[in-house]
Amino acid sequence: MPITVTDELPAIAQLRHENVFVMPQSRASTQEIRPMRLAILNLMPNKVETEVQFIRLLANTPLQVNVDLLRLDTHRSSENSEQHLDMFYRYFSDVKEQNYDALIVTGAPLAHLEYDDVVYWQELQAFFDWAEHHVTSTLFSCWAAHAGLYHHYGLKRELKEDKLCGVFKHHCYFDHGALTRGFDDEFLVPHSRYGHIDVDKINTCKDLVILAGSEKVGAYLIKNHSGSQVYITGHPEYDADTLQKEYLRDCEKMANAPLPENYFPENDTTKRPSKTWQSHAFLLFSNWLNYYVYQTTPYDINLVSQDVRTNNYAE
DSSP, X not given: OOEEEOTTOTXXXXXXXXXXXXXXXXXXXXXXXXXXXXXXXXXXXXXXXXXXXXXXXXXXXXXXXXXXXXXXXXXXXXXXXXXXXXXXXXXXXXXXXXXXXXXXXOOOSOTTSOGGGSTTHHHHHHHHHHHHXXXXXXXXXXXXXXXXXXXXXXXXXXXXEEEEEEEEEEEESOTTSSTTTTOOSEEEEEEEEEEEOOHHHHHTOTTEEEEEEETTTEEEEEEETTSSEEEEOSOTTOOTTHHHHHHHHHHHHSTTOOOOBTTSGGGOTTSOOOOOSHXXXXXXXXXXXXXXXXXXXXXXXXXXXXXXXXXXXXX
């Protein structure tokens, strides 16, 4: 089944070019089913690219999902995307009284800022608290994962001198769990971050479980016991050339920018990188939508705010 988005959203053209099944709202309104309601809080400056990356993964499931794009009231993006935001995004203040089956909070290019120095940090904290009572399951991506772990559990990240950047092997620690169902013993995921939260600190939180990671990257996939929170410290949503674009931007800002590890063929920047993590990304998002959202959210979406779960598949 398809993802349902606003008919005029620019991302639709790119998704259809990739043979992704996207249904316009005008057609979806004729189907008598209860679609999942999912919101994406997009904190990235490159709005359309980020929309494409996440919607692509959401579309590869048998579930119909209606997507709302959200913005914070106190977060102003660059001028060249303000018109796009006005057309396709809703303010947090406009949806505070609504419920969603699922929510994705994207990363943000705020690697070296303390949380209290982020202009919209106070509102983002309120948003995190709102999600706990109005969303069945929230997926936090990269910077948002660290921010969410800090807000909910007081786990403060450390900023490393060297950037963790490249495509790395990961190991599945709980292959019998719902979220990791079907994962290979080893799988690849891109990372691009300075922030790091020590595994031992995470393990001190009784409500958190590390499902996958490695010695190199630390904890990659984390969840709380109810499944209402899922934290991803990497970037399974990345395109094949996203790390390449980031590397070229770094080269403009600094001499001897670090080369992404295990990314360029033979470490030759003139050769095209392969997307070796796509199968994992599709499976992860499919498992999340199925087991942590569809199988647990109440049919009456008004009951989400009452924390009513039809089943608990989020083991």
